[in-house]
Amino acid sequence: MTNKEVADILERVGQVLEIRGENPFKARAYYSAARTIENLGEDINRTVSEGALSDIPGFGEALTKKVTELVTTGRMGYLDEIMEPLPEGILTLLKIPDVGPKKVRVFYDSLGIGSIDELEEAASDGRLAKLAGMGEKSQAGILDGIRLYRRYQGRRLLSDALGPAEHVLREIKKIAGVKRASLAGSIRRRLETIGDIDILAASDDAPGVVRAFTELDGVERVPAAGDTKGTVIFAPGIQIDLRVVEDRSYAAARHYFTGSKEHNIHMRRLAVEHGWKLNEYGLFDGDTMLPARDEEALFAHFVMEAIPPELRENTGEIEAALRGKLPDLVETKNVRGLVHIHSSWSDGKMSLQELGRQIKRRGFTYFVLSDHSKAVTIANGLTESRVRRQWEEVARVQEHLSRFRIFRSIEVDIMRDGSLDYDDSLLSQFDCSIAAVHSGFAMSSQEMTARIIKAVSNPYVDILAHPTGRLLLQREPYAVDIEAVLQACADNDVAVEISAHPLRLDLDWRYVKAAKDIGAKFVVSLDAHDPEDLDYLAFGVGVARKGWLEKADVLNCLTAQQFAKRLSDRRRGL
Template sequence: MALSNSEIADLFDELADLLDIEGENPYKVRAYRNAARSIRSLPRSLAEMVAAGEDLTRLPGIGERIARKIETVVKTGKLPQLEQALARTPPTLLQLLRIEGLGPKRVKALFSALNIRTLEDLERAARSGRIRRLPGFGPKIEALILKHLDQALEGERRYLRFEAEDIATALIAHLRQAPGVDRIEVAGSYRRWKETVGDLDILVTVQGDSPVMDRFVTYEGVAEVLSHGGTRSSIRLRNGMQVDLRVVASESFGAALQYFTGSKAHNIEIRTLAVKQGLKINEYGVFRGEKRLAGEAERDVYACLGLAYIVPELREGRGEVEAALENRLPKLVELADIRGDLHAHTKDTDGRDDLETMAQAAKALGYEYLAITDHSRRVTVARGLDEKHLRAQMEAIDALNERLEGITLLKGIEVDILEDGTLDLPDSVLKDLDLRVCSVHYQFNLSKPKQTERILRAMDNPYFNILAHPTGRLINKRRPYAIDLPRIMAAAKERGCLLEINAQPERLDLNDEHCLMARDLGVGLVISTDAHTAAGLQLMRYGVAQARRGWLEKTQIVNTLPLAQLKQVLTRP
């Protein structure tokens, strides 16, 4: 079986990391990183495209050389250049790259100057004070490394839900080819749309003596069969993820789906409520004595307890059961409610597609508008725009809008918030834009008071509209920077600023608890993809799912408004 898109992207990311450590040409390193990002955002399987003989160079960020490498990976499951790099460099250095505060240049310095090859070596060096003496490190980096080492050494590996979806989709397609398979669903934290998952729980109903279990354990992505039974089997995939498959009776499918979707806190509340009503609830159904009252349909399980149906995203034990009893569950925002995307990049900076390609992709999604928000000049690695180049892009957008039908491009910028709280471009150009998306891209290690004041000072600028990826986190890679988020939210509400729910699967920033906080404080929000390709616009569903986990309704999301009303909101009081 060919590798999934996520697995292929991981190979190119690892190669880029190792080449970066070796000091390889930065353009080559960037090409591999761009290819990995492009591969992750593809809506189709690369294996299918290669099998169909499609021209991979038509994909954004994929040239002829990388296209040939992708074909090799699809056909052999290996990337020869990565294996060569691993042979030259200890593979444990990849572990060091996952420690917050370390990048390829610092890992190379640790490897060369201190002979550090493992996380244990790193811990000993940090505790002995040797790291702080290296150029470019210092006490803060050393303390940051120690702060996160315990989690890196002992923590359970969790996978981005985006990665898990790639795996689950391929597995389900494989299982559906078994005779007799009827219903099939992925349960657990995956179904609740948590940002990361530890494993996958798949439920299936079958007709007759289906060989679905045999097909499951012989899946070509299996590294180890942990158990193999008639109604339950467990495997470990080659990326380390465990997957469990359960065959359940049709009359119990709804009850099993409810039970295995969780969360634990939610299920405890459900069982407690059932006991109070003289009922018993488990994965087989809802019972009064020996009589089954419900089980086949999940909605009936909730209805038996006098509850409105609780969607999986809300099942976290945060008051949803009480709200369902009182018929006050929120009418959650849906993907169909989104009228446009307010954060997207083009090839003018670090995106991969031009203005018109992005516009047509947004139109195909049924959007009314799309904001073009390329980087400002401070982000030199992305070839950020200065005032001259931004004005040239603004003119190009105006010209394109004159001939576009059914979609309007908004003139915007993702402008850096500098360390002193000023914005990276002068007001003289910011005032001529439709909107400004403002971001922190450097100096993440400021103290909480300083980082908070930095953002508050930026919000004082009358041309500040949206605070992008407000906490700066990268899931599994970089922790949020320290800020007083309630204070920032209160200031945003007072000033007429908005906060972003960034839909990039490795960001999902704001997180679900912050979405709840924003809901309670009445702060205006936008859901944006931060897309760097036309295909990346399709990631909006991840941001919508995050908003749903935060109990958010359509009325709290500004980009559910028609364009005329949106423009009014974007005009600061």
């Protein structure tokens, strides 16, 4: 089972416990365990087989036993047991806004509702409004929520949310009385998919700011608006929450609303250990607020380094900050060259000339041309003879580009047996080659792992592209022992791609830190086909930062000369 699958089961256990009305802290223990496994950065199967599960905080006797059972047998008897009287679809009800475990229980006990369809029916014919604690408004709200859920399924890509978020933030900053404002929540942490957009503002007139927010152009509906906080549905169907606090609370509120939830709980526990209290209004010693103008000052009270938002996932960042051991994270401006660029020779939209012009204009000093190899016929992959003709054109274009270099590379296909689409004699003549899987996704994990490891063991492979093949919200990663693959990359000095393409963001940040720890190097690459793809770099850098990477871990932070030297040194060392 994958970490995600195990986490999902633990999540379900927590939800069922809540619906059954059991100790909420017991449910929380399962939720917390789910988050831990999801963000573990290590294959849970390995953790279990090494007997290391019980070393992880939050895993006591019971959870260790149950997760071990789940991983080794594929089932958890306890979940079957507590699910026993309940219909399979009942947990999907929790995906509807304003429907939580208590209401699910009432709906099921009173009306036998066990699916979203049944909930919709009961809301449509008025039965829901008659239940205890319900009314006409709640019933209408649930119908609305079902429509919204069906349209968007709750999440969208970071790249799709960022535009509207920044637009609305600009509008909020224009509202009279707003002193400062910023994005918060998962969008600020640069999570790859976003549920809703959180924005924070400082003002002495919170109600006035909330009102103005709900009246902005583009607001479709206003599910909630109070004195300090409002929620709107913004076209096209994105939920935006605004919270307004006094300026003196801004730092604490910004920290609080950025999360993650687990990070916040950990920080609050730390505050309690100091005898303080931390909430969104400030850090308090009794009734005295410990002043903090910004988040840096807030962290300083704890005698710890300021934790960048991307790291706030409670995966060790608080411990590291207390020891003064946080990484000096890579920044977008550190990147000198763009990697994994397609041209119109295969399925890209831009000519070599245009690529040179566009990329140089953006301030980069080199790019790594990487069209498809011949096996990817649908993408007009290059035959051997077309490769040679492309090189001639590269030479011609290069002549007209001063202090700018085009690296001759290829995105060479990894065949089903792990061999490569070109023979070594051709590969050896490229400056660099990027190996990638584009077909045969359905094979077993053992086969896929062996296939990729064989490919990265080829001495002429320099980079492994999109290592898991996932497409966010569209396609799950293929089955593969990603840790074994990353180990092979580290052993063979093959750089691991972090695809900045918003639909990929692959390698997943959850594995980046672990890969770094075993000695892997990375490129933050674009997989660019269109001109707009050239502007996606920051999304990849976001993943690198979430994976604790520094400038020295990312090869395309090297200058063109250094990058060239690294490639040639590597090949000379063969």
